Amino acid sequence: MTTLVKSVRRKILGETRMVPLGVATTVLLAYLARALLPDREWQTAGAFALAAAVIATLISALPADLRRPNNQPAVNQPDPNTTTRTNQ
Amino acid sequence: MTPAAAAGASAVELLEALAIVLAVGVTRGFRNALTGALAAAIGVLTLCLVLGPALRAGAGIAVLRVIVGGALLLFGLEWLRKGVLRVSGRRRRASSYHEFVEARDTAAALPSVGVGRDWGARGLAFQGVFLESLEVGLIVLALGAAPGHLEPALLGAAVALVLVAGAGFALREPFQRLPETQIKLGMGVALTAFGTFFTAEGLHAHWPLSELAPLYLAGLFAATAWLAVRRLERATRAPEAT
Numbered sequence: 122m123t124t125l126v127k128s129v130r131r132k133i134l135g136e137t138r139m140v141p142l143g144v145a146t147t148v149l150l151a152y153l154a155r156a157l158l159p160d161r162e163w164q165t166a167g168a169f170a171l172a173a174a175v176i177a178t179l180i181s182a183l184p185a186d187l188r189r190p191n192n193q194p195a196v197n198q199p200d201p202n203t204t205t206r207t208n209q
Numbered sequence: 210m211t212p213a214a215a216a217g218a219s220a221v222e223l224l225e226a227l228a229i230v231l232a233v234g235v236t237r238g239f240r241n242a243l244t245g246a247l248a249a250a251i252g253v254l255t256l257c258l259v260l261g262p263a264l265r266a267g268a269g270i271a272v273l274r275v276i277v278g279g280a281l282l283l284f285g286l287e288w289l290r291k292g293v294l295r296v297s298g299r300r301r302r303a304s305s306y307h308e309f310v311e312a313r314d315t316a317a318a319l320p321s322v323g324v325g326r327d328w329g330a331r332g333l334a335f336q337g338v339f340l341e342s343l344e345v346g347l348i349v350l351a352l353g354a355a356p357g358h359l360e361p362a363l364l365g366a367a368v369a370l371v372l373v374a375g376a377g378f379a380l381r382e383p384f385q386r387l388p389e390t391q392i393k394l395g396m397g398v399a400l401t402a403f404g405t406f407f408t409a410e411g412l413h414a415h416w417p418l419s420e421l422a423p424l425y426l427a428g429l430f431a432a433t434a435w436l437a438v439r440r441l442e443r444a445t446r447a448p449e450a451t
């Protein structure tokens with residue numbers, strides 16, 4: 122039963138914490154920006170800011186060597202975002 | 210675009226469920242496999258029938274769009290992340306056939322529990338099908354919860370179910386040559402595009418070209434994924450070259 126619950130959680134929230142954290146942060150920041158910005162500016166720029174935040178979430182959930190200058194791989198450092206689990 | 214996204218996402222997940230049912234069926238008998246699968250399908254359907262109306266009744270249209278968008282972003286970004294890792298060679302490629310072989314070995318190693326009724330095999334089929342179809346149920350629920358999208362989402366999922374069940378009945382084995390990795394990456398792009406679109410709509414932000422926005426958003430996310438794959442491939446090759 123515990124295995125099933127763990128598997129369900131993994132199915133819904135994914136294998137890394139970065140995706141659910143990133144989505145939650147994106148939505149919260151969007152609500153905050155909407156409250157702080159004038160309506161017209163939010164309506165014009167809000168959608169693109171949201172798309173940019175989604176891309177930032179994706180990049181932060183990928184291995185760290187993607188973001189390093191000169192694109193160098195991490196040496197002797199396991200990436201917490203990458204698991205060697207199965208292909209679900 | 211909603212029926213296509215629902216059909217595509219449902220089909221790839223149902224293929225994995227089919228692989229587990231076939232593996233249990235081949236090793237422990239189809240009666241046990243189908244009993245477990247049917248119980249799982251009823252469980253997921255009941256969950257969706259409870260969650261769907263509760264979601265629609267309990268939230269205003271704007272909040273509902275943000276909830277739907279957030280749920281689609283959760284699934285879409287995870288599929289996109291895994292897709293980028295698979296295409297760049299950082300993770301094993303998606304394959305229902307591998308899933309079939311693994312489930313077949315697990316089923317073969319299971320001890321028989323119960324006289325006449327193989328509860329071990331039924332449990333294995335139940336767990337596999339429940340997990341795969343739960344994802345299908347939640348994605349269809351999220352896609353269908355947006356106003357006017359319920360029928361297209363259900364139609365897409367129904368087409369996927371008929372196609373996958375038909376293929377399983379005809380072939381009695383999962384496809385080996387289906388480009389599942391690329392299909393899943395594409396579905397990740399589509400779900401992320403829909404998720405971003407609905408979340409912004411729920412927050413009253415305006416998209417240029419309105420209803421066509423998911424199309425250019427899909428292009429944007431596909432380009433990002435492609436660039437990420439290229440950079441990861443280059444980083445993987447760099448130590449080999451030195």
